[in-house]
Amino acid sequence: MTYAITQNCCSDATCVAVCPVNCIHPTPEEQAFGSTEMLYVDPAACIDCGACADACPVDAIFPVDSLSAGQKEYAAINAAYYEGRERETAAGPNFHSWGEPSFARSLPSDFAPIRVAVVGTGPAGMYAAEDLLLHTNAEVTLIDRLPVAGGLVRYGVAPDHPATKGVGETFARFHSHPRVRMHLGVEVGKDLTVEELAAHHDAVIYAVGASDARRLGIPGEDLPGSLPATQFVSWYNAHPEVPPETVGLSAERVVVAGNGNVALDVARILVTDPAALAGTDIAGHALAALQDSEVREVVLLGRRGPDDTACTASELLALAHLPGVGLVVDDHDPRTGAVLDGPAEGEKAALLRELPRETVDWSQPPPPGRRIVFRFHSAPMEVRGHDGVEAVRVTAAAGDREIPAGLFLRAIGYRGVPVPGLPFDESAGTVPHEGGRVAGLSGSYVVGWIKRGPSGGIGANRTCAAETVGTLLADAVAGALPSPAYPAKAFGRLVRRRGRQVVDARGLAAIDRAEQARGREQGRPRIKFDTVPALIAASKGRGLRSSR
DSSP, X not given: OOEEEOTTOOOOOHHHHHOTTOOEESOTTSTTXXXXXXXXXXXXXXXXXXXXXXXXXTOOEEEGGGOOGGGTHHHHHHHHHTTTSOOTTTTSOOOOOOOSOOOSSXXXXXXXXXXXXXXXXXXXXXXXHHHXXXXXXXXXXXXXXXXXXXXXXXXXXXXXXXXXXXXXXXHHTTTTOTTEEEEESOOBTTTBOHXXXXXXXXXXXXXXXXXXXXXXXXXXXXXXXXXXXXXXXXXXXXXXXXXGGGOOOOSSEEEEEOOSHHHHHHHHHHHSOHHHXXXXXXXXXXXXXXXXXXXXXXXXXXXXXXXXXXXXXXXXXXXXXXXXXEEEEEOOSHHHHHHHHSOXXXXXXXXXXXXXXXXXXXXXXXXXXXXXXXXXXXXXXXXXXXXXXXXXXXXXXXXXXXXXXXXXXXXXXXXXXXXXXXOOBTTTTBOOEETTEETTOTTEEEOTHHHHOSOSOTTHHHHHHHHHHHHHHHHHHTTOSOOOSSOTTHHXXXXXXXXXXXXXXXXXXXXXXXXXXXXHHTTSSOOOOOSHHHHHHHHTTOOSSOOO
């Protein structure tokens, strides 16, 4: 029996580190690492030890003979990666050799502890904090503008992907670390300045992500009912800055610009049977809206053809197994048919070839049932309507086409926003840096999407953080870090003086207990508090009351 990596793979390579026979690739040392959609177990080399499954932070690795019906294909997907490749273990198991321990990202044993602030508690920030806490004696200050930790793990992962959310439990063990101080509900650039933060620490790592959404720049984009998909994701994840009334689901058809993983997430949530979501941590207002929803059809627009579909093959494969939901390709453009009728090149094209095709008559309402329509070679040109979205005008092979819809979501990517006091590249939406070191600002560093742009999933932040932390520690050894102007306890006093109700590690634990207690009452993993006041109240032990 061998193991296989499945849909939830986060590619952080924890499994690679524990594999005794080097049978998981690509590894961080290989050029292909970061360019593949997931990692793969070599069935010819796997010795069935299960170390990878035990270490996986998102429960994505299973024995092949225990894969569910919807996961069976992953045995072949893992094996296919090695077809035609020269195996390092062709002659037998290649056990890792023992040698002197090496800690590439560490400080000399006699080095005085440095104080490092990490701004942002999503995956990028927590991988950086983890690196510092495990490899050095650094004291870490965790800061987030929201009164709860988690970032995109809490507010960006779809509720029907609970295993992916599991990585948050890995990070949570560092929240109460004895060398960690936590200040949640504090916004840099508003509650305190970059200069003040730097004056209280040897170094500051900014892991603020990319919280804005890219725009299309088309007429009608700002009509009511025209939203960035990121806002829709925040809505169903109970983000405290997105009110329940943000999204209306009274129309039968929704159009989504884009066909990447976020587009697939929103489409899947819109057409999934609400009963299947009732056991997740989806926002209560979103679950109620979906139970009353009129949506029966979601149209995914792709500017290019099926061979350039932006989602990962694993997410597309999962969509094909969604109970009670049909998938269809709109055969409006001969270029689509040319690709799908020809030899399938790549996993996604092969999956799309299996779907039924029809030339959709958009003048008619959606057929009975629920379905997702892939429409390629079709870009949105205009959102039409008076008091709200009524239709989306899109490109078509024989002239523009109008698709009636009551909701339009643009899933075309995230974009970083400036942090007052830090340099910012407007064209890239990132902070200029060298190996993570902020250009022209000693002691300041970046990690994650604000560093490299909005690309890569959760696991990509691990190698990104390793580079940044390595740069920071090299600067520390070289004596290039500015010394703090204030003692360690002064920062906490500064934050409290600013009048904000700051949540610490104890308060965060209280929020977690209260949300889980609310969830148990309804047979759910948790029910999130969806306003800032409710989160603050829960942090003080008053968390069993309704959040709204």
